[in-house]
Amino acid sequence: MFLFNRFLYSIIRFVLVSVMTIAMVLGWSAIAHSQLPLLPTAASNDPHKPPSGVTRLGMYEIASVHSPLDRNLLFEIVSPTVFNRSQPPDGSLPVEVRAEEITQRLMRALDRTNKAKQTPLVSIAILNKGLILQLSDDQTTRPLRLVTVTDPDADYYGKTLEELAQDWQKILQAEVERINRLFSHKVLLQRIWQALQISIGLVLGSVMLWLLRRTLIRKQTALQVRHQEHIAAVKQDVVKRSEAETSTTIHTIETSENKTEPDTIADGRSHFLEMIQHQFSLKRQLGIYSLLTLLLFWAFILMWYIGIVVIMYRVPYLMRWWTQAVARPLALLIIWFFISLVIRIGKTLIDRLTDVWITHPSLPLSETQRIALRAATVSGALKGLITFVFITLGILQSLNIFNMPTSSILAGGAVIGIAISLGSQSLIKDLVNGCLILMEDQFAVGDVIEIGDKSGLVENLNLRVTQLRNNEGKLITIPNSNITNVSNLTRFWSRVDFSIVVAYENDPKQVLEILKQVCKQLYREVEWRDRLPELPQVLGIDDLSHMGMLVRVWIKTAPMEQWNVGREFRLRVRQAFEANNIQIERKLRIVSRKRII
Structure with missing residues (x-):
């Protein structure tokens, strides 16, 4: 049923494109042949100048x-x-x-x-x-x-x-x-038979182009499936290598850390760059397939256009319109073909520059991961800008073909733009602040940020608004002009600020030693090693009060991993304290109850 629906959808789209092509050629020919008054231009409004x-x-x-x-x-x-x-x-x-x-x-x-x-x-x-x-x-x-x-x-x-x-x-x-x-009867029948042959050839050629397009789509789908399989294989290889490296470091943790940390970072960077390069290689191949699909579409349009013009030239009843069909419709096809081609080439160049930007060999792994998040936002904004600019140029050039005064349209558009800008200054602020956010790299899609009393994961970022998804699943939309102070919780790296109050009856040195052992054990395990860039730091006793001793630990984590690491670390500290009879202060709850009473 799914294949039948796709086949029916393709047939309907094929018929619609064919009808639009025929209507464009024949419709414009009829308009051009009819004696309609020309649109007013500078030359036609001047009675002292000869008309066109x-x-x-x-x-x-x-x-x-x-x-x-x-x-x-x-x-x-x-x-x-x-x-x-x-x-x-x-x-x-x-x-x-x-x-x-x-x-x-x-x-x-x-x-x-x-x-x-x-x-x-x-x-x-x-x-x-x-x-x-x-x-x-x-x-x-x-x-x-x-x-x-x-x-x-x-x-x-x-x-x-x-x-x-x-x-x-x-x-x-x-x-x-x-x-x-x-x-004459003989010549007329001969010309009509030739037109029928051309029509049959157009239908057969359209079927061939449709089959080629389906083949390209299948190859694109297969390429994407291979890409997903490659990413899964690379991730599995990273896990296996990390387990192998950890198995050689059981005897002494300190020696293994000094020995394997640079190798681990380099190896992780190489695997990350391999994934990025493979991803952009996939994008280049998909871009080639997309370009071929675009060329097939324009080949379809051009084939029908040429076929219709030839039919109009051969059939005597249609010959009066064939010169008009060759003039302006052909110019429109050429303009929009090059507009679409330039937009496609521009997007490809943006992807190439983004590839070079991300895979620069001198950047550290954390910076490369950060740029990979930022590149999606910047490239999306640039692609949208290129599309808008070239489509606007195409519309203006199309108006020139129809002898419409584009200078007057631009002047009127400028006046309307000024009026709109005066009435929507906040929109301009949004666009300007959006550009500054992208240029200064304040945050990107995939970051967790805090803006005032709002916080969440950045799901969408454009020049107009920023959209966050908070812990409750709510999508929060914030205009960029309202963003003044931003707290980025996942820029390059994150941190777990762990603090706990223990009773005075405990030995402080024993408490600190237990925390160090928990940190080393967590850092040594393969499951958590890739989330911890360095060994957690046990800072010591940070405060003394009537409630007890405040002990603080700083855990540096990879971006977005501070919550998972924090939960695991708290669980292990609770289990370690219980195994070693370390008492956590309980008087705080009693004091709070007395105050309420």
Whole structure:
């Protein structure tokens, strides 16, 4: 059932991506082909500048006339320059209006050509003492006027009106014959069959890409399983080596400690670095698989895009949209492909730098472990920043493609940003203080800290908030701007501050000796040796009062191990005192009862 659900999910996502690709190409082509007004830009708002697609050469303005079939260039028309389009002179028609009129007439000619049984003819005629080109067919007795040949046209081409009319007649007649040939029954069926073959090829190619993607996902899963097995094997090897080292140190504890402590630290560091290096090697391999998955996704998009464009170019009914499908949709695909690729490369570089940072050979083991915790927070913040910056750049570049004034958007965004910043100064404080926490390494994810009256394990740290999990399991969220004083209980190392009050009837030297024996015994055992960087220190008698003698012991532990070590040490002290008849002061409870009474 699980495999069937995953298969169904993959099929649904495959269909959705295919539909989105087709909709993007066809939808944009339809929008570009429709005669919608352009978005306002600096050029279109200025009536003294020619619009897009119009070239001004002194007293003349030039525009292009395209084929109604596939938007190929046929010829250029010329009109007198209109210096102020908001108030054009009487009897003067702007060249873009004339070009649009000719385009609409050619569209009507396309419909007539499709319906005609014989190839229509383009002829030269005279209308109102001017030369025109008209289309005659067998469907109607009235010819369709296509183009009027004007004096500015002839002057621009350096020909007479008759010569230019003959040239344009040949061009339009060849275009009409091409349209009539493409829409013939035989050619039309051939082109539709080719489009069907391309569609089948797209489906087969999509299935192959989907199978490759599933193979990559399986390899990623197998790689993660091997990584977990390797970590478990390394930890087990560390335990075995520690037991072997301890077995050789039974005779004299002092000699064994002086002999094995540097070796133990070096060996522990080497195993820790081995785990870190293996972990980052896994990340590099997973990054390669992730990059290949990304490339497969874009190969899928590009394959469908090219296939749709080719189909639109081959099928006569779709040829009018293929040039628009090649222009801006392709630019959008290129932009977002490089944006995603740059983001992926940036994240990979961050992982590489983090790997070098953690596995630096000159760092001690405690510092390496600390940096390993800090690196996850810093790399996560940097990856989020890179993603935000490049996605913003991609959006702005996409707006430029659609001729939207990004300068106005940025200016408006700056004004809105100032207004928001004035209304949310605490948010800015949170971000600034979050950056300072990361740079100064006050704490990281995995540390146990105290912030005011709140304490707990740091589960999440970002530039905005810090989240703690306390002893009761509550998740405490603290804005970074409220963090002023922080007590880090697990930075590099921790400590158990053990103190106990014993009665005056006990021999002080005997009490201190028993505590030293308990410390040595705990430090010697394999289970606790990796949690104790050094032998616990019995400081001595720290206070004398009417309740008894206060004896203090300092136990330096690995980060996060002070609670486990403290519990075990208290249990062993209680058992040792009971075995040696050491009396713990009991008068404190009696005194407190008298005070309550």
